Amino acid sequence: MDHAARAALAQFSGGLSPITIAQSLADWGLHLATSPGRQMQLAGKGLRKGLRLAEYVARAGLAGETPPPAVEPLPQDHRFTDPAWQKAPFDTISQAFLLQQQWWHAATTCIGGVSAHHEAVTSFTVRQLLDMVAPTNFIATNPVLQKRIMDTGGHCLIDGARHFLDDLRRTLGGDPPAGVDGFKVGEQIAAAPGRVVLRNELMELIQYEPTTDKVRPEPVLIVPAWIMKYYILDLSEHNSLVRWLTAQGFTVFMVSWHNPTSNDRNKDMDDYGRLGPLAALDAITAITGAQRIHAAGYCLGGTLLAIAAAALARDGDKRLASLTFMAAQTEFSEPGELGLFIDEAQIDVIEAMMWTRGYLASGQMGGAFQMLRSNDLIWSRILTTYLMGEREAMNDLMAxxxxxxxMPYAMHSEYLWKLFLGNDLAEGRYRVDGRPVSLSALRQPIFMVGTETDHVAPWRSVHKLHMLTSAEIRFVLTSGGHNAGIVSEPGHPHRHYHIATRPEDGAALSPDEWMAVAEARQGSWWTAWGEWLAEHSGEPVAPPSLGNVEAGYPPRDAAPGHYVLER
Structure with a gap:
């Protein structure tokens, strides 16, 4: 009955815990109510901002031109960049909004006695409300939108209404977004040639065809997250990490995860480790005969790889020649803004959502990610698509x-409680097959990638592996976010990264100390990774066959296989 009641509540609240929000607002409100000094500060701040706005309006009226702004938007806020916002009365409207936004940030932070989590949730909640009522969202207060309506004779609103009805129909019918049809899996994307060489109840293992006469003797195993389809690492031909690796002379294997159903509700983290990277290592060893294997993990796949590598080290298995972690967290004490959605009350709601069907649907996760960047992913998209009538062109990453x-119930619940909330892996309490594992056992050379604007795995959190192992770590901080920063092929414009190596048993620098000594480079981090892999590989040899019938791993379906097509 409790699960049913909370599941109904979750449907009403969009998957967020109203109890967490209520607790946060109450914590903030009660402490603010008993802080007369802070109230006086905020009142004074509000008065000063009002005077700044009045001075701005007065100077604009007397001079007949736009004076220097009373407040500048944040660097990531591009809502008011159009010159139309510099003209009266819209300059006053935008300035008033930005000053109000500043005041509310001050009002929801630095209140004595409020817990850090409740402060973050309160500030986030107020920010969502402000984004909702921003002047860019309304015809009467948006000069850019007004011009668009005049230039099109109002047809942009008609086109926007059509886009809205089309998107509504697609959402209700469970159809993909408009434009996705131009990016078909196995044709335009996920089209690197290869064969499935292993299929079990949780994953398919794809072995890709070599593209060079000789290959490095150490194959590369890639473990993607199961929160996403693997082919973000095999998008179009020009930006496929798989194709790039094979062109560098590596034999590449990729895990393609099964899309869970209600029947998989009891699959846990141990199952994902045993049937995922550990089963893949056994297959790769049997197929290629390689004694040493490079392993790379992306996002949650990197976390799983770290757990599997620690378990292998605990058990004396030395097959892993190196480890690569791409935007992958192993320490969760500072998970960034995603931590707003993770506390005991929120996990209780998520578990109730999963309980009824046995899994967490992708749409239930996507809403949280979108709210972290509501300006860019929600309101600006609504403005552009439904009011200006301009639908953004689909690309491979969007598709x-x-x-x-x-994600299955048991696995996701365990991940949230033990890793995200409990931080058991970093603190030595995490168990694999009933026995604890330690990240300090990782002694292989490690290559790590963080991205500058990552809202899912903030680079400072990713960097914390330096504090948990004394292995050699080459850390790269690349431009871009959680997805676009990883899909950063050579030749991609405006890409740059910082890089530095902590030697084995060397001192662990803080993120700021690391940034101070890291070398700045232009271009793609892929090239640095390829050079690093080559440094830790043997001399090229003849490529192995696809699969190995005698070893029990015959080549099966052509890539991309069956699991990636599951809906």
Missing amino acids: WNADGTR
């Missing part, structure tokens, strides 16, 4: 992002 997956 991939629309191809969501599910």
